[in-house]
Each structure stands twice: as C-alpha cells, then as structure tokens.
Amino acid sequence: MIDGLWPALHRAFSASAILLSLVIAGPSPSSAASLNQQFRAWLDADLWPSAKASGVSRKTFDAAFAGISPNLDLPDLVLPGEQPATPKTQHQAEFRSPGNYFAENTVRGVTAARRNRAARYGETLAAIERNTGVPAGIVLAIWGRESGFGNAKIPHDAFEVLGTKAFLATRKEMFREEVLAALVMAERGRIAPRSMKSSWAGALGQPQFMPTSYLKFAADGDGDGRADIWNSEADTLASIANYLKAHGWVIGRDWGFEVTVPSGISCALEGPDRGRKISEWVAMGVERVSGKPFPAHELRGEGYLMMPAGRHGPAFVVTPNFYVLKDYNESDVYALFVGHAADRIAYGDRGFAGSWGKVGGLDRSDVAALQRGLERLGHDVGGADGLAGFKTRRSIGEWQEKNGLKPTCFPDASLAKALR
16 A cells, blocks of 8 residues: 555655646746646645645546646736735726716616517516525626626636636635646536637626636526536526525615715715614605605615715615625625616616716726725725725725715725825
C-alpha cells in the first residue's frame, strides 16, 4: 500500500515544485507557454485531487480541460508575481452609475414582449407561482434581464472561464468552488463539458446560474426528469422561482414601493439593518409617489429605506423580498430593475416618478480611496472595494451631516478629494 502510494505522492510533489518555481519566477510578457505550463501543473497537482475527492473521474476531468489554457482577456485577474489592485474601471453594469442601468430602451427590452411570453408560458408560470409563491412577473423579469428570454449569446467555454479564474482571479477560492461544481455537473451527465457555455463571469444558461447554484436550485419544469437551463424555457422559469423560494421569498408581500422622502429624513437611514414597520415610515412622512396608501398588510410588515443614488435619484421603501432579489445578483440596482420590470409587466409600462441625477463618473479606484478615508474615520463602508453599496452611501451621509453639509449619500469628486 505504501509502496503504491509513494510514486503518486512523488508526482504530486514534483508538479507542485514546478508550479511554485514558476510562480516565484513569474512569466515574462511573451511567456504564454510558461503560464500555460503553470496552469497545467496547477490542474494536476492542486485541482485534480479536489475534483477526485468530489467524485469526478479522471476521464471527465481531462475532457473538461482538454485544449483549455488561461484566458487573459478576462477581467479581475492577477498574474503570478503580481499584487492585486482595485481596478480603475468597473466591468459590471450593476455597479456603474445607477441611472444608466435604467435606460428606457433597456427596461423596454425586458418588458416589450411581456404579453406574448406571459400568454405562451401562462400555464407553466401559473403552476410555478402555485408551487413557490413567486409572481410570474418577477420570474419573467429575471429571465429577460439575464438572457433576453434565452436570446442572448452566451459565448464562453465555462471551463476556460472558471479554470482561469480559479487559477488567477482575485477571488480564487470562490471560483475554485465553482469549477469543482461544474466538474460535478459534467460527471453527473447534466451537460457535456464543451457544451457548457457561460458568461465571462462563469454564469450558465438562460437564468445565468453559477454551477453551485445549478446543483442546489435547478428545477425540472417540463417533467422530463432533467433540469436543462440551456434549452428548456420551462426548466429555466422553474429554476429561477425555485432559487427565490429557497432564499426566502415571502408569499403575499410586494418587493417594494417608490416613495418621496422628506428632506428632514436622513438618507443615512438606508439599509436592511435599519428597517422599521412601514407604518412608522408613513408616520415620519414617507409617502408613495402614486398618492395611494400602502396596502394594509404591508403597513404591518417591515420596510427598509433604499436610495441607490442617494438624494440624486428615486427613493424606495422595500420589503424583505427586495433582498431576496438581491441574493440573485448582489446589487441594489439589479434587484430594483427586476422589481420595476415586474411591475411594468404586471401593471403597464410606467417609469419611475423620480429622475436620476447626473452622478457617477468616478473611477472605481477613486471610490475605493474615498472608502478608505471613511474607514480611517471609523465608518463601516462594507469594504474598500470601489463599489458604492448602501454602507458606503449612508457612511457618506453620516460624514456630511457631521461636517455641516447637506447629506447626499453618494460619492462625488469633491467628496473623493476631501476624504482621500
């Protein structure tokens, strides 16, 4: 037994030693072959043992990575020998200037075909809503946003993307878990490796599930015994709803309401950890933009102030279901887009009452510097990642109030200069 184990240990040690020496040396600009050699050594010495422990066969493993080399065109990579740095620009639309995300042509791209698809998949959507409690409009809005109702091109080889990112990305551990999940999918025969197409971030199929989400939440909506999120619309819709149900969708509650927030209410009250009964927000002077009262059952429930552009854009009181939508894609404006599009699918194409101001324009690295300045003053900004999430927005508002400024709760050039 020991005699049989030693050669395998020796091979693993030798591969690890090669990898370590190459990483220390670092590739020259022209050494793509050297980087690929490092990648291959990492696959054999590091990833393969974990895949094997997950029940993946060597045949499946080799098929998944046949002909694959690191794709250096992907964002957020750190080459061997380099140090990670905050990117200057933001690649994901969900984290750019909020107003840009709600361009009317983009929203209408999701809502324009609503009647056609609501009718075509009416029975499927009705069954899904009965089983999960998730409204049809929400499911359709996510499907439309993620893949244009299945019409968007998903061009990347998932193993090229996930393998590259597990080897070189700033979040290696996250992508390592995802590539191992993709290998388990291939081993179970869910889809052949070369047919497993993804986005540049490794998200799969029409609902854009990461592989770990597929294994946990993909559902069979057409009754054929498989969960095919690449080719089956029914499976796609059922999988989206199943994901939201599993993440705590509250049956009977809305996702949120656009509101007016009086100037006497601080924008720094934003956040899922600063909720209060919606009746309390009403008592403070918060009103729906429609002039209608909040539904009686919503008044009794908890609500949260949400101002994705601070005082420079529309304001909302959202429910716990908003944060279930945010679980699907960790972005306030993504969750808001889905809720807004779902409303337009259900009630007609009406835009926001409030307008988006001309905010943004800062580099992600500038916002990160601003966040570090706030951290030095004792504020919790949720991490200096260059993304203006709710903790950063309300920290800005708190700093502005403390310094005698009118709180706007959104980064701008003057704030970046003052807090650098």
